[in-house]
Structure formats: C-alpha cells, structure tokens
Amino acid sequence: MKGIMLQGTSSDVGKSLIAALFCRLLVQDGIKTVPFKSQNMSNNSYVTADGLEIGRAQGVQAEAARVEASVWMNPILLKPQNDRDAEVVLFGKRVDSFSGMAYRSDFYKTAKKAIETSLNTLEESFEAIVIEGAGSPVEMNLLDRELVNMTVAEMADVPVLLVSDIERGGVFASISGTLSLLPEKDRSRVKGIIINKFRGDKALFDDGVKWIEEHTGLPVVGVLPKLSHHGIEQEDSLGVKALKAGRGDPSKALKIAVINLPYISNFTDIEVLVDEEDVSLQWVRRPEELTAQPDLLIIPGTKSVIHSLKQLKQNGWQKALKQLHKDGVWIMGICGGFQLMGKELIDPHGVDSGIAHSRENAFNLIPTKTIFEQNKTVIRRIGVILPLEKQPVVRVSGYEIHLGKTLMDPSFSSRALIVFENGEKDGIWAPEHRVIGTYLHDIFREKEARNYLLNEIRVSKGLNSSMGEDPKEDVYDDLVEKLKPHLDWEKIREIMGLPL
Template identity: 50%
Template sequence: MNGIMVLGTASDTGKSFIVTAICRLLANEGYKAAPFKSQNMSNNSYVTLDGKEIGRAQGIQAEAAKTEATQWMNPILLKPRSDMHSEVVLFGKAIKTYSGRDYRDSFYDQGIDAILFSLKKLDELYDVIVMEGAGSPVEMNLKQRELVNMKVAELADVPALLVADIDRGGVFASIVGTIDLLPESEKKRVKGLIINKFRGDIGLFEDGKAWLEQRTGIPVLGVLPYIDGHRIEGEDSLSLSDRFSASVKDGLDIAVVKLPFLSNYTDIEPFLYEEDVSVRWISEPGRLGEPDAVIIPGTKSTIHDLLFLRKSGLDKAINAYERRGGRIVGICGGYQIMGETLIDPDGTDTGKSGSEEKGLAIIPGHTTFLERKLTVRTKGRLFTDESVFLEGYEIHLGMTSISAPHYTPFLRLEDGRVDGFSCENGRIIGTYLHHVFHNDFWRNEWLNKIRKDKQLPLLAAVDVGNVKNKSYDELADSIKPHLDWVQLKEIIFQWRSPA
C-alpha cells in the first residue's frame, strides 16, 4: 500500500488542511488519491452519493482529490450528543449511542476490523491513500486502544508526518515531547516534520529547523506560511472564529446562532464567497442586535440546544426579532426548534424517553423524534416557483408535521414528499435541506431580496463550486513552494517498513 499518515502534535494544527493540499497536489500529477480518517469525531458530516454519512473533512478532501467520497474514507464517525455520549456511525450508518467508556471497552475489535476492511477497499481502487490522524498520537491514557493514529499507520504499514502549529507557540516542546513519548517502533515511522501557520519571514526559522533536525533526527519537510482567508472548509467548530472573523464586510449582516451541539456548520460556508455578506456567530441575546437575517443551523441534540436558547435568553431575543419583522431561516434542527412542540418518545434525541418541550413557535410545526435516522441526498423544486431547482442532503431523526390547515411548504421533492415551511415571501423559512445555501441561484435570490430591502445594489450569483475548485488549486500552489515535495513523494512511494 502506498500512503502517508499525517499526525499532529495537538488538535487544530492543520492536519485536515494539509491532507487536503496533498490530495490536490497528487491529483494534479495524475495520481488516483484517496483521503482516509479511520475514526472522526465531528457533528459536521457529509452524505455520499449512496446516502452514507461520513466526516465532512473527508468529503472535502475527496473533492480536492478529484474523486467521489465513499464510506471507506471514514469508516467510523463519532457524533457527540452530550459531553458523555456519542452516536457511532459505522460504514455510513448510525448503529448505536455509546458512552466514552463503553465505546472504548466494547468497540475496539469491531473498529479494527472496520479499518482493515476499508483500507483493503481503498488499496484496490487508488494509487495512494492520504491518511489523517486525530488530536495527538501520544495521549497516554488512550493510546493502548486508539483507533486513529499510530495504530492505523501500523495496520496500513505507511510512514508518517508530524505537523505542529507554530502560531500557538511551544512548537519545539510539542514536537520533541511527541517524538520522545512514542515507542521506538513508532518513532521509526515518523519520516518528516511540518511546521504550520508560520507568520513573517520563513527564512528566520532556519536555525529552528536545523535544531529540530539535529535533536530528532527527522527532516523538516516544510515550514508552511499562515494562509489567511483560504476558504477551505474546516473539519470542526474549532476553526469557526478564524474563518468567519475574516468575513466582516460592508453590506449585509447575517447572525447565525452558535448552538452547543452545532452540526453541519458548513451550511453557512457559501456566505464567505459573497463580497458584501458578513457572518456573526452569536450565543447570547446581547449580541443579536438588528441583523438582516438570523439563521438557526443544524444540531446533533435539538432539545438540549433548545434548552440552551431558553437558559441564555436567546429564545426571547429571537422571538422579539421575529415580531419586529426579522427574517429567519431554520435548517434541520434549527427548523425543529422554530416549531411549537418537540416530542422524544423513545429518547433518541435526549437519551430520556418521554421528553417533550415547547419550541419557539415561529412555525406551526410539531416534531417527533423517531428511532431510525433518515440520511439521503435530496433534490426538489421551490414550492412557490418550480423553475427553481435545489439539491442538498438530509440527516435527521425527527419528522415534522405542520398543523396549519393551509400552508406553503418550502420544497416539493423529487420523491413526492414536501419539505419544510415558508411564509411571507420567504421571510420565515424552515427546511430539512442541508446545503440549501450552496444552491447558487436560490442563495442569490434570497440575498437580493435583502439587498433590495436595504436599497443596496443587486449582485449576480457566485458559482461557489467553481470558486471552491479554484481554492483547492490555490491551496496546493501556495503550499508547494514551502514543501519538499520531491522528498515527500519519495517517502510515500519508496517506504519499506523497518520490520
């Protein structure tokens, strides 16, 4: 198997970012490359063409590799539902909710089998596999039964890179400490170091590079610059503040509710490509202000996040904003929260059977949480204008019924169902369609209504797919000059295990 494992000294060092860049660099040279992360913990997911749910980062990395995402690229996805419990998605399908201890004690052998099966599938289909670790490979309390770092490099028998974030400080200690904590057999796998997020004159790090190489015996293959505003989707909410803080612009002000169990925040990503749209993430009522629109995004734990809104007072602030004529869109869990009642008879949302809560009552909707999750790619047409075609995906346990005798659904779906709710010419919208704002024409129409209300110039639609594809090339082009690409390819294709 040809491949490379990209490890980090900690979370958010840029592993996903670097794997994405390597996938595009390989694809641009004609290699069939596939991303792989054995176990991902994220509520930010991606639905494959055949309706399987994987980590969003691996879906994006597959796009960068110019290939179609499959469940083999992320066989195990953990979706946190509380501080203590996560839903386990195996080969793209939810199987069970575990506590952290139960998962560690009972799932390990099943996880190993899933990883081996997925690696075999990918090895049959691709020239090279670009693997991503998680957190640190030397979490000593977890290392004996880990399923995502050095154990996976061993199963695949591939070399590894170690990435450190110099922007947060302590880069020498984090690298040396990580290497020193690895057992000798694992140290031999680490064939390169990458320093990420360097600001300023990279030439000033030459002494640091020499010191690291002398101290560890491992070459520094790259000192990568801090790339601001790169527009590559992040893996999880750790990157939210960095990515959207750079999007402050004159024009439209959109407030997005930052829910504790926020999921699929990439639904908001297209606004980064709009020249006059600023996005603010809010988690307290005093920060709401008077935005041009409020978006309540998806959540992995709808009732828990509804209770958060109530405890923080954001529920009252949002209701008052709506009564003043504010524009609100709820996506998936956000749509459910906007309804009148939420009922969890079997505890599939809360873990407690029989839970029932009152929603914001902005929409006359009633949601009941079921035992089986719907995960599907979805296409449909705007109910009020069937010339407008939209596509995205659904991931939800709840089913929502509308109690109003005469109402306007948001979409008429290709499979015959209707989706969501819309009223007052789209001032209030609720939908289960993730990626609704990735539909360029509809997003542009929605934004131009707001621009018209504010007497701002109307703008043409932005082709986000085309811009994203160019962004992958720009990422690869910006990193390659700072990376010893020839040596990295030699490590990938000439590796032979010391064993």
C-alpha cells in the same frame, strides 16, 4: 499500497487541509489516490452517493482526490450528543449511542475490525492512501486502545509526517514533546515534520528549521503559510469563526447573526456566506452578544436538538427570538434549527434526548411539531425553490441528515420552500412572516439559490440586490498552487516510496 499518514502535535493543526492537498498533488502526479480516517469525531457530516454518512473532511478529501466518497474512507464516525455520549455511525449507518468508557470497552474490537476491512478494501482499488490522524498520537491515557494514530499507521504500514501549528505558539516544545513521548517503535515510523500556519517572512524561521532538524534528526519537509481564505470547508467546530466583519460599506451590509449552538452540526452551511461582499456575519451564543440588530438570524443544525433547546432557553433566546421577530428580523432554521422553530419536540424513543417519551415546547415561530424517529434520514437531494409570484424557478441541491420528521399545520402546507425531483416538499417559505425553514444542508452552496434567498431579505430591508460571487473553478488546484512551493514534494514522495 503506498501511503503516508498525517499526525498532529494537537487537534486543529491543519491535518485535514494538508491531507486534501496531498490527495490532489498525488492525483496531479497520475497516482490513483484515496483519503482515509479510521475514526472521526465530528458533527460535520458528508452524505455519500449511496445515502450513507461519513465525516465531512473525508468527503472533501475525496473531492480533492477526484474519487467518489465511500464509507471505506471513514468507517467510524462519532457524533457528540452531550459531554459524555456520542452517536456511533459504523460504515455509514447509525448503530447506537455510547459513553466514552462504554465505547472503549464494548466497541473496540468491532471498530478495529472495521478499520482492517476498510484498509483491505481500499487497497484493492487504489495505488496510494493519504491517512489523517486525530488529535495527538501521545494521549497517554488512551494509548492502550487508540484507533486513530499509530495503531492505524502500523495496520496500513505507512510512514508518518508530524504536523505542528506554529500560529498557536510553542512549536518547538510540541514537536520535541510529542516525539519524546512516543514509544521507540512508533517514533521510528515518523519520517518528517511539517510546520503549518506560518505568517511572515519564511527566512526568519530558517534557524528554527535548523534547530528542529538537528534536535530531532528528522527533515522539515514543509513550512506552509497561513491561508485565511482557501475556500475549503473546515472539519469541525474549531473552524467556526467567532466574528466575520462584512466588507464594503457597513451601512449597506446585510447583517447576519448565527446562533453558535452547543452541539452545532454541519456549520459548513454558513461558511459560504463569509465571502459575500455585503454580508456582515456574527456568531453569538447569547442575545446580549449581538453587536447590532441583524437582518437575518440563522439557527443552524445541532446534533442534540432538545438539549440545545433547553440551553437556548436558559440563555434567554425564547424571549429574544420573539422580540427580534416582532422587530422585523428574519429567522431561518436549518435542519435542527428548523425543528427548533416549531411548536413542539416529541422524542418517544429517546433517540435525541436520551430519555424516552420526552416532550419540549419549542420557540413557536412556525406551526410545526417534530417527532424524533429511530430511523435516520440520510439522502442527497436535488430540487427547486418554489417560486413566489412572478419569480423564476431556482435550482437547489444539498443533503439531509436528521432523525426527526416535521409535521406542518395544514394552513401552512402550501408554504413549502423546496420541491424535490421526486415530488416531495421541504421546509417553509413565508416572506410575509419573515421565516424560512428547511432540512436541506448546503442550501446556500449554489450561487443562484443563495442570491434568491438573500436578495429577498435584502430588498425587504431596503438594500440593493446582489449577484453574489462566483466560486473558484477548482479550490484544490488553487490550494496546490499556493502551497506546493512551500513543500519538499520530492522528499515526501521519497518517504512514501513513490518513484521520482
């Protein structure tokens, strides 16, 4: 199978986005293409059609390649739970939690075999593979057992393009340093360089391109411009924007604040709100960071709910949430945030906290308690938002990924937010109490559902309703249109061994 691997001089250089770009370019060229990342460390997950869990970046890249996402595209997903431990998801299913040292010593052979199996499986069905690396290929303390960069390039026998982010500075040193630290057998696999996130007149960097090519002996096959609003989801929490100012008249803006949790998961739930015309969006860690009283405060998902609860309490949120809610602020919890809104968290097996029989009082904004179970719920969902009086039925779709089961006080049992196709109900929808809770990720993704929920808040705050913005017809074709002119695509195809 022909292919290419994108490796970076560091994390967050744009490999995920460029991999999606390459997937769509190859598909446009009529080549059946598949994305791949051997091991992803992210709390941003994607649920496959068969109810399995992979890194969200590979799900997005599968969309770009116009293929159904599968576990073979990302056999290993590591989901950080604290500074030492991560949940290991193998072929879409939770295995256990490991410390970094235990993972390297106890799981290495299993992980490598899983990567080999995945590559062999994909080769049976696809003509080309676009592989995304992780971090830097020259993390010298990890090279003896690395499973994400040159080891994978060798296993797949594909050439490598090195991606560097010019926006952060030091692009010449990062490229030269990375290449100089690579062992010769790995250095010889690097066939080209891509400069990413360039701002301004590209002609001003012509001398830079010349220097790189002369000093490395490698062609620069792309100088890609910085795209601020490409509409494609970010891979991990490095993509969380610290502050997004609303557009239009600030006095009419719907002010939304989002608590930036320490182990935030699936923050892409919030990304879609960035482009709402009248929305002012702010990420905060502590109550005192709020620049104004919000109309809506969102508590997003988190991989470690009890740990997040304890930190939120330390940061003063217990008192602040009660006061904000008393002052008329709407509170919404998504997945782990929904669990945090309840009365109590119970962890009999230690699957969330790491300590069996843990119990913690939560924020008591809604009459629920959550019990963490050993079996994880991973499922795609389609349903409707349960209408208020004389309101239309609104379709909603998304996915669930969680360990806990939330039990509702019978007095609130009729206040569910969503009913799914199979008749199951989810969440809480109580406008008179200004609370919304749900396990459904991507709840804002569809325009009608987003308008329905946000307009309820807008009207309650004396703001005008909004029709929202229609999404671009195809963000990946739009990406190609914007970035292909800045690539030497013929040279890249030649490096991949594909006929011109």
